[in-house]
Amino acid sequence: xxxxxxxxxxxxxxxxxxxxxxxxxxxxxxxxxxxxxxxxxxxxxxxxxxxxxxxxxxxxxxxxxxxxxxxxxxxxxxxxxxxxxxxxxxxxxxxxxxxxxxxxxxxxxxxxxxxxxxxxxxxxxxxxxxxxxxxxxxxxxxxxxxxxxxxxxxxxxxxxxxxxxxxxxxxxxxxxxxxxxxxxxxxxxxxxxxxxxxxxxxxxxxxxxx
Numbered sequence: 001x002x003x004x005x006x007x008x009x010x011x012x013x014x015x016x017x018x019x020x021x022x023x024x025x026x027x028x029x030x031x032x033x034x035x036x037x038x039x040x041x042x043x044x045x046x047x048x049x050x051x052x053x054x055x056x057x058x059x060x061x062x063x064x065x066x067x068x069x070x071x072x073x074x075x076x077x078x079x080x081x082x083x084x085x086x087x088x089x090x091x092x093x094x095x096x097x098x099x100x101x102x103x104x105x106x107x108x109x110x111x112x113x114x115x116x117x118x119x120x121x122x123x124x125x126x127x128x129x130x131x132x133x134x135x136x137x138x139x140x141x142x143x144x145x146x147x148x149x150x151x152x153x154x155x156x157x158x159x160x161x162x163x164x165x166x167x168x169x170x171x172x173x174x175x176x177x178x179x180x181x182x183x184x185x186x187x188x189x190x191x192x193x194x195x196x197x198x199x200x201x202x203x204x205x206x207x208x209x210x
Contacts, residue, residue: 008135012067015127019061022119023054025112050163050171052156053099056091057120060128063088067135082140086207087149089132090200094153096125097199098192102174133206141207146200153196157189 027048034044048054063085066076078084099121109117157175164170164177173179174188 003134009068012064012131012135015124015131016061016064016068018119018127019057019064019124022116022124023057023061025116026054026120029113029116047171050160052091052153052172053095053120055156056088056095057124059088060092060124064128064131067131082137082207083145083148085132085136086141086203087145087152087200089128089136090149090196090203091152092125092128093199094192094196096121097195103172106173132203138207141204143201143204146197146204149200150193150196153193161185 027045030048031041031044034041049058059079062075063079066079069076104121160171160175161177164175168178170176170178174192175185177185180188
């Protein structure tokens, strides 16, 4: 029943709208805060795209949007490849789990920030995982795909360290070199990478069982 074309399209359309809405709300909140402080809006845009949560949710929204479009394009072919969509699924699950385990207790957002927070960290990961389970073609994943998937978090980690060094500001407290020092930051990053690899192995196993 869930594989009927009209149900599939409605599900994907709803998820895509929620994904872009969450990103739009979060961007507005960041820019509005910087405007009120007289800070650079361009700096706010850079800050917005410096979060793994935002980058991963953007990839999720792009995949869902590509699913909705019928016009052939190189981008659509790329993002709808099972191994690409699956790698994004791993990343968005990491977003959900890392936030719940490491960050959720550090603040208590309200109003629109609460809505954006729930969408980006809880609702979209669940919706995309459901999309992956229901609609991504099965049986194509191999263990070597995991090596390709790890490029994304490794490059992001390098960017976070470089940005933090240049600006003396780190986007996440568990990679704050100024407070924790490099040894602890690398230990923290190694733990998160281990979790990423564990989730990736589970996804590959589920793909084979499907």
